[in-house]
Amino acid sequence: GNSVTQMEGPVTLSEEAFLTINCTYTATGYPSLFWYVQYPGEGLQLLLKATKADDKGSNKGFEATYRKETTSFHLEKGSVQVSDSAVYFCALSTDRGSTLGRLYFGRGTQLTVWP
Amino acid sequence: ETGVTQTPRHLVMGMTNKKSLKCEQHLGHNAMYWYKQSAKKPLELMFVYNFKEQTENNSVPSRFSPECPNSSHLFLHLHTLQPEDSALYLCASSQDLSVRTYNEQFFGPGTRLTVL
Numbered sequence: 001g002n003s004v005t006q007m008e009g010p011v012t013l014s015e016e017a018f019l020t021i022n023c024t025y026t027a028t029g030y031p032s033l034f035w036y037v038q039y040p041g042e043g044l045q046l047l048l049k050a051t052k053a054d055d056k057g058s059n060k061g062f063e064a065t066y067r068k069e070t071t072s073f074h075l076e077k078g079s080v081q082v083s084d085s086a087v088y089f090c091a092l093s094t095d096r097g098s099t100l101g102r103l104y105f106g107r108g109t110q111l112t113v114w115p
Numbered sequence: 116e117t118g119v120t121q122t123p124r125h126l127v128m129g130m131t132n133k134k135s136l137k138c139e140q141h142l143g144h145n146a147m148y149w150y151k152q153s154a155k156k157p158l159e160l161m162f163v164y165n166f167k168e169q170t171e172n173n174s175v176p177s178r179f180s181p182e183c184p185n186s187s188h189l190f191l192h193l194h195t196l197q198p199e200d201s202a203l204y205l206c207a208s209s210q211d212l213s214v215r216t217y218n219e220q221f222f223g224p225g226t227r228l229t230v231l
Contacts, residue, residue, distance in 0.1 A: 034219075043119070043205050043222030089158065102171070102212075103220055105158045 002027050006090045006106035013080055013113050021075040021109050023064075023090035031092040033057075033066050033073040034103070038087045047075075047088070080113045087111070118142065119223035121206050127229045128196065136191040136226045138206030145211040147189040148220065149181060152203040164189060165212040196230045203227050 007022040025031065032051045036044040048057030053068035062077045073090060090106040119140045128134050140147065149161040163171035164183040178200075180192040189206055207220040 036222075041224070043121075043224045044207075044220075045222065046219050049219065102160065102163065107157045 002031070002092060002094050002104045004090050004092055004104055004106040006088075006109055008107075008109070009087075010110040010112060013111070015082055015113055015115050016079045017113075019075070019077040019080045019084075019111070021088055021090075021111070023073045023075065023106060025071050025073065025090075025092050027071075027092055027094050029094045031094045033064070034091040034093070035062070035064055035073070035075050036089040036091060036105075038089065038108070040086070044089060080111070082113050082115050085111055085113050119206060119208055119221050121204075121223035121226050123226060124224065125227045125229075127231065128193070129231050130196060130198075132196075133192070133194040135193065136204055136206075136228075138189040138191075138223055140187055140189075140206075140208040140221070140223075142208055142221060144208040144221070145186045146209045147183060147186070148207040148209075149189065149191055150205040150207065152205055152225070154202075158205075162191075163212070170212060193228075196228075198230050201228055201230045 004025050034049045035047040037047045038044045047062055048059040048064055050057040050066035053066050056063055056065045062075060064073050064075045066073055087108045087110050089108045091103045093103050122137045146165045148163050151159045151161055160173050161175045162181045167183050167186060178195050182190040203225045205225045206223040209220045
């Protein structure tokens with residue numbers, strides 16, 4: 001089946017610290033991978049994406065590399081800011097079966113950055 | 116207006132009330148979704164519409180009734196809800212559910228529902 005597992009939160013960091021949020025997946029077919037972010041009081045926004053193995057998605061200083069051999073898509077940022085405080089969701093979309101186009105989300109990881 | 120809008124942003128209702136949530140997208144998309152986001156639970160996909168046709172209903176109780184009159188509008192009609200239905204209800208849209216693999220969804224800000 002299709003599923004996403006991401007690290008449990010909450011994650012609390014000081015400003016300028018290095019961030020890693022782990023994400024692994026199982027999928028039928030060849031998935032595309034996404035990170036979505038939800039800021040307080042808002043809906044989810046696409047942060048970055050990767051559609052094939054070894055692709056690196058990047059946006060706003062965040063990066064994630066599609067690793068097919070380890071079925072992983074870990075989110076990283078070298079220096080977090082207070083404004084990065086949000087909930088981060090890893091997700092996949094598969095190209096197979098009756099659930100074509102559907103997004104499968106992880107449980108979300110709450111990140112809090114202190115000044 | 117741009118993107119995906121949802122109204123109302125907040126709703127408090129009793130268990131015997133009937134209310135509706137509205138979602139509108141201005142992106143020219145053909146697929147629309149309802150999600151339920153509860154505290155400490157994964158995001159739950161409720162319904163999916165593609166070109167106004169319902170393609171997915173994830174065993175949602177009948178007290179939730181979706182309606183998609185056209186590709187730009189999606190409603191969620193609510194009646195005789197339970198307190199455990201209190202949650203953030205998110206609407207999303209995407210280009211469609213055709214053969215493409217990449218399926219970016221654009222989300223609205225959600226409706227915070229409280230059932231008393």
